[in-house]
Amino acid sequence: MVIVVGAGFAGVEAAWTLASRGIKVRLYEMRPHQTTPAHTSEWFAELVCSNSLKSQNPDSPAGLLKSEMAALGSLVLATAREHQVPGGEALAVDREAFGAAITAAIRSHPLIEVVEEEWTPDRLGSEPTVIAAGPLATGPVSRWLAEVTGKRHLHFYDAVSPTVEAASIDRTIAFAQSRYDKGGDDYLNCPFDKESYEAFVRALVDAERVPLHAFEAGGVRDGESFGEEGFYEKVKYFAGCMPIEAIAEKGERSLAFGNYKPVGLTDPRTGRRPYAALQLRPENNEKTLYSLVASQNRLRFGEQKRVFRMVPGLEQAEFVRYGVIHRNTFIDAPGVLTPWLELREVPNVFVAGQLTGVEGYVESAAMGIWAGLAVSERVLSARDMSLPPRPTSFGSLLSHLQDQTEREFAPMNINWGLLPEPDPRPKAKADVRAFRLAAARAAFEEWTGSMPTS
Ligand SMILES: Cc1cc2nc3c(=O)[nH]c(=O)nc-3n(C[C@H](O)[C@H](O)[C@H](O)COP(=O)(O)OP(=O)(O)OC[C@H]3O[C@@H](n4cnc5c(N)ncnc54)[C@H](O)[C@@H]3O)c2cc1C
Known part of the structure; x- marks a missing residue:
């Protein structure tokens, strides 16, 4: 049995990936009994803002990520394609139909038990646990993460x-x-x-x-608490x-x-x-x-x-x-997570989704799939899953989360800049991009070819 906390983009993908490999999952989701400042429905994987899952052009970084996710069995992508609405190059969805379909798929999976309650860290047991409580994780989860990650817990704004x-x-x-x-x-x-x-x-x-809400005005950063004034100084858009x-x-x-x-x-x-x-x-x-x-x-x-x-x-x-404006919570992944998204200080506890320091519905879902794969391999064969190669979009997102360069770590969407550069670099931008795409596709094929079949 694996515990998954939160039925958002990452949580549903982690649960689905695990259950698809025959592993029982207990999925905690506090809505509709308790909600966040941004969610308004009872649907799992609620689109809290835009209804766009960004470009589906296969020759863009967002399209590349989608093709990798689809190959790994993404529930979010398959459902989005079923409930697509016109959006030009973007994969835009009918938010109601999309949310209802994801929720139905998860609730009807025989290996997934949904518990409609807030999960609190005192429930941590010996089972592997995936924390996918999102950028608006409840207080007990945020505080616990702040405690176990030391001085690495941040808050800042998103705007809608x-x-x-x-x-x-x-x-x-x-x-x-x-x-x-x-x-x-x-x-x-x-x-x-x-x-x-x-x-x-x-x-x-x-x-x-609008003045700051109390829940946004206070925060912990680098171990210090700060009030509204400090927040304005430290907030990063x-x-x-x-x-x-x-x-x-x-x-x-x-x-x-x-x-x-x-x-x-x-x-x-x-x-x-x-x-x-x-x-x-x-x-x-x-x-x-x-x-x-x-x-x-x-x-x-x-x-x-x-x-x-x-x-x-x-x-x-x-x-x-x-x-509107909302809080965004994430951890300093390079310092506190392994490449399998496991907390270095708390073995068997994994983090997925936006909390890891990726940004966006699709990127959060992708990190849910990766957490699901990593935990599956641990449960089924007591091994660590082979890592997605660096040139792939999964490898590139993970490389962002593992990059130890001294910097102010900030959440990131998939983008050209994350995909590795050819060496030597061709002069034409189009050639650089073509190289990156080809390298990503070849590496992804090799990686999935070597994967245990589900
Ligand atoms: C206001 C706002 C607007 C955004 N707009 C966009 C956008 O337009 N486009 C985009 O690509 N990204 C957007 N994002 C960023 C991000 O991609 C989304 O928030 C995305 O939903 C993150 O996925 P997730 O799975 O990490 O978290 P979520 O999808 O938020 O899922 C977390 C789930 O955990 C549940 N939960 C939280 N704590 C607990 C607990 N203790 N116990 C049980 N359940 C719990 C929540 O109810 C929620 O269902 C936005 C974020 C915010 C906050």
């Missing part, structure tokens, strides 16, 4: 984009087009001219922001999740060159590229809801309505969800 009703978008202004016409016309674009852009940026920067008002504060044109860059777009009303463009992506199959791409923020809800209604095309927008 708002969602609007499709019918409230002014289609005489917002136009359907993907950048460079790649990936269909699933995206809508709200085109700014210089004047409307500058007015929007001024309003954004001046708007009132991810590039991908930095609130747009913080980006806008860096310079008037920073959004026009970043989140709202207009490249590859032509406004049919003017026949020209807009000054800047806010993109909207469908949130469901029926395309009745659209989320504001890369518009995560921490403004007060009333302020969000006022400021985003200044965007051309959104003057009458009806908001069904506002941007």
Whole structure:
């Protein structure tokens, strides 16, 4: 029997991987009786924010990771593909149908027992345990991790984009087009001219922001407790999740060159590229809801309505969800985890998902699969599983989690930069990428060819 804590992206994959190899699993999930500040449903693997699982182009790092996961039997990917909604190159899903299907698959597996309770560390026993409690793990889990990992427990922010009703978008202004016409016309674009852009940026920067919640304001870092003030000093935003008002504060044109860059777009009303463009992506199959791409923020809800209604095309927008801010918890993996995701100081306890220091639904799910494989091998043959080779995307994520270079360890998505460079490096970027993909595919095939069959 293996204990898995949390039925999020990593937990369901770990449980599924173990059960698929004939191992009994007891899966603890506290929802719906107790919830987190971000989850709102009873579904396992709930998509707490975007409904996108990122690119499925096989020649991108995210697509490469997906192909490796699929080959390893990923439940998340198989279910996502069944409940896919239009999203251009991205694998976007109908969040309700996806969550319901994952939950049904797990609940009906004969080797998985679901316990609807909060797991606390006093339950640790002799069975192998996989902690996949996510970036919003409960207090007892976070505190215990902080204790056993020494001074390595951090908190910081993630920010979420708002969602609007499709019918409230002014289609005489917002136009359907993907950048460079790649990936269909699933995206809508709200085109700014210089004047409307500058007015929007001024309003954004001046708007009132949400104060920190108590649960976010306090934290432990490097062994010290700190309050709200300290948090603001120490908090680190991810590039991908930095609130747009913080980006806008860096310079008037920073959004026009970043989140709202207009490249590859032509406004049919003017026949020209807009000054800047806010993109909207469908949130469901029926395309009745659209989320504001890369518009995560921490403004007060009333302020969000006022400021985003200044965007051309959104003057009458009806908001069904506002941007919010959340805590993110992760451990300093290079110092505290083995490559099999086992806590160095507490043998037989494994950590999976975002808690390990990867970032994203898919990456978290991937680290759930890896924890499941590593524990399976331990249980079935008392051995350590052969590690995924460095050139693979699994190997690259693990290399991030094991990289001992002196640095401020921060969560990471799969990206080109994680895949190893050819030596010598060809001049053309396309050749470098082609090398990385080919090396990853060859290494993955060799690795899985040598794996014990399930
Ligand atoms: C607000 C927010 C928005 C995010 N938005 C995105 C996004 O748009 N795109 C993206 O790719 N990633 C996003 N992420 C990052 C991350 O990919 C997701 O949080 C992902 O769900 C992490 O997977 P996980 O399995 O590690 O944790 P989760 O999916 O959060 O799963 C953890 C599970 O453990 C349960 N749990 C927690 N503590 C206990 C306990 N003690 N006992 C029993 N059960 C417990 C929780 O209820 C939850 O079901 C976001 C994160 C946050 C916090």
